Amino acid sequence: MHRIVILGAGTGGTLVANRLRKVFFPDEASIICVDQDDRHVYQPGLLFVPFGLSDTEEIVRPRGRQIHDHIDYRNTTVLRVDVAEQRVFLTDDVELDYDVLIVATGCVLAPEETEGLTGPGWMEKVFTFYMPEGAAALAEKLSSFNGGRLVVNVVEMPIKCPVAPLEFCFLADWYLTERGIRDQVQMTYVTPLDAAFTKPVAAKHLGGMLKERGIELVTEFNTSEVDGEGGRLISYDERVIDFDLAVVIPVHNGASYVTASPGLGDALGFVLTDPHTLQSLSSPNVFALGDATDLPVSKAGSVTDFEGEILVQNVCDFLAGKPLSASYDGHTNCFIETGFSKAMLIDFSYDVEPLSGHYPSAVGFSLLKESHLNHLGKLMFQWIYWHSLLPGRNIPGIHSDMPLAGKQGLTNQQKEEVLR
Amino acid sequence: MSVETIGGIDVELNEEGFLLDPSKWNEAMAVELARREGIDPLNDQQWKVVHFMRAEYEAKGAGPSVRVLGKTSGVTIKELYQLFPKGPAKLAAKIAGIPKPRGCI
Numbered sequence: 001m002h003r004i005v006i007l008g009a010g011t012g013g014t015l016v017a018n019r020l021r022k023v024f025f026p027d028e029a030s031i032i033c034v035d036q037d038d039r040h041v042y043q044p045g046l047l048f049v050p051f052g053l054s055d056t057e058e059i060v061r062p063r064g065r066q067i068h069d070h071i072d073y074r075n076t077t078v079l080r081v082d083v084a085e086q087r088v089f090l091t092d093d094v095e096l097d098y099d100v101l102i103v104a105t106g107c108v109l110a111p112e113e114t115e116g117l118t119g120p121g122w123m124e125k126v127f128t129f130y131m132p133e134g135a136a137a138l139a140e141k142l143s144s145f146n147g148g149r150l151v152v153n154v155v156e157m158p159i160k161c162p163v164a165p166l167e168f169c170f171l172a173d174w175y176l177t178e179r180g181i182r183d184q185v186q187m188t189y190v191t192p193l194d195a196a197f198t199k200p201v202a203a204k205h206l207g208g209m210l211k212e213r214g215i216e217l218v219t220e221f222n223t224s225e226v227d228g229e230g231g232r233l234i235s236y237d238e239r240v241i242d243f244d245l246a247v248v249i250p251v252h253n254g255a256s257y258v259t260a261s262p263g264l265g266d267a268l269g270f271v272l273t274d275p276h277t278l279q280s281l282s283s284p285n286v287f288a289l290g291d292a293t294d295l296p297v298s299k300a301g302s303v304t305d306f307e308g309e310i311l312v313q314n315v316c317d318f319l320a321g322k323p324l325s326a327s328y329d330g331h332t333n334c335f336i337e338t339g340f341s342k343a344m345l346i347d348f349s350y351d352v353e354p355l356s357g358h359y360p361s362a363v364g365f366s367l368l369k370e371s372h373l374n375h376l377g378k379l380m381f382q383w384i385y386w387h388s389l390l391p392g393r394n395i396p397g398i399h400s401d402m403p404l405a406g407k408q409g410l411t412n413q414q415k416e417e418v419l420r
Numbered sequence: 421m422s423v424e425t426i427g428g429i430d431v432e433l434n435e436e437g438f439l440l441d442p443s444k445w446n447e448a449m450a451v452e453l454a455r456r457e458g459i460d461p462l463n464d465q466q467w468k469v470v471h472f473m474r475a476e477y478e479a480k481g482a483g484p485s486v487r488v489l490g491k492t493s494g495v496t497i498k499e500l501y502q503l504f505p506k507g508p509a510k511l512a513a514k515i516a517g518i519p520k521p522r523g524c525i
Contacts, residue, residue, distance in 0.1 A: 156485070156486070156487055157485070220506075220507060222486065222501075222507070224497070224498065224501075236497060236498065236500075236501040237501060237505060237506055237507075251487065266488070267484075267488045267491045267492045268487070268488060268491070
């Protein structure tokens with residue numbers, strides 16, 4: 001009997017556990033899934049909490065209940081992995097031996113790594129909506145905010161959902177307009193990148209959207225210190241940005257046990273992963289997906305879902321002693337909420353940057369363009385997440401490979417691929 | 421893209437001045453690339469970072485970000501900004517002749 005151990009019961013761990021359970025009968029493979037707590041957060045929902053459009057109770061459910069029967073779900077902490085011995089060490093001297101290990105423990109916020117961030121003013125003038133408590137506290141603050149300088153700051157990449165801080169700006173613009181105080185608020189978006197976003201075509205669109213909304217863009221700002229009491233962001237090259245209210249996205253690290261497991265991760269605790277097979281570089285029987293990897297893709301639910309399909313196929317091939325047949329192409333898509341009940345959609349891969357057109361084919365959601373339908377798509381996704389994505393069902397029309405049909409501005413070679 | 425003679429060798433640079441072929445790099449080239457960025461001459465600490473960037477690139481195929489540099493190079497982030505003002509990872513990568521660190525997304 002195959003022994004499969006999955007670390008993490010978030011988006012990736014849950015959907016992979018459920019998919020693998022459908023592939024193997026209980027007498028063919030044992031599946032153990034480990035997580036340190038029992039709170040599964042629908043993370044895309046965090047964005048809506050500060051504006052009173054959602055609340056933390058609505059987006060948190062027990063992890064165990066998302067995991068199907070005949071999967072041994074355990075609430076405990078992982079201490080380290082010994083890749084050579086094929087063994088996971090848990091608290092209370094529990095050890096798990098595996099034939100295949102799947103790492104899906106995502107990433108953790110590390111606000112304490114930025115000087116002053118969690119000091120005086122934290123959760124009073126300085127907030128983050130990247131965790132439920134922060135998002136809820138920010139909702140309260142925003143409802144009584146009467147004007148001044150609102151600064152949104154990404155400390156350093158990589159972060160989960162790299163478009164979320166921009167969406168926060170767009171929604172804040174809408175929210176403050178609805179409250180009738182937009183003209184009393186000076187908004188600034190402060191990023192370490194050299195543009196509003198990384199991918200050039202999307203960066204231009206998104207930068208333009210900030211401008212249209214009167215939101216100032218400050219680039220190449222590497223935050224060294226947050227002075228909550230004095231209301232100042234200070235960069236390493238000694239630039240200062242004053243604020244009355246700061247929304248900061250702290251630096252992210254991989255799970256701490258990854259750094260304690262020799263060979264598994266990089267200096268930040270992200271798992272060194274093959275970009276196509278999703279195998280850990282440390283060993284062919286260790287796989288990784290989602291926010292936990294070091295791959296040059298967005299840390300986003302869509303990526304995790306697409307990777308999950310590939311990873312399950314490759315785990316099956318590996319256990320059958322066959323060459324791995326599935327390959328991940330870096331496919332990512334994200335709905336970008338733009339305020340006033342509209343949203344935009346971007347779809348891209350390792351090789352193809354976000355283009356305009358439609359998704360998933362010539363008819364569908366418009367790409368790189370604001371529409372009401374995209375907004376409905378984003379809202380609908382919460383239902384799909386709990387009822388289709390986590391249970392491991394295939395979503396009709398949505399595939400792990402990035403579709404080229406429907407995209408405009410493709411190269412000739414890419415067009416040939418569509419026709420093939 | 422442009423072709424220039426740096427450190428006695430003809431090399432191709434991209435529009436931002438990064439070396440297209442990192443294997444052509446040598447120390448004389450680093451001295452010249454640093455001078456173009458207003459660093460003349462490179463001091464011991466700056467050389468330490470440049471060599472560290474080369475080693476990381478050769479081992480992993482990509483240069484480290486500032487945060488990783490701060491955690492692994494033995495030079496703190498504050499010092500890195502003193503050594504390479506306006507963006508240590510980018511500037512040190514350019515002088516080390518390796519590609520601009522990708523903005524992870």
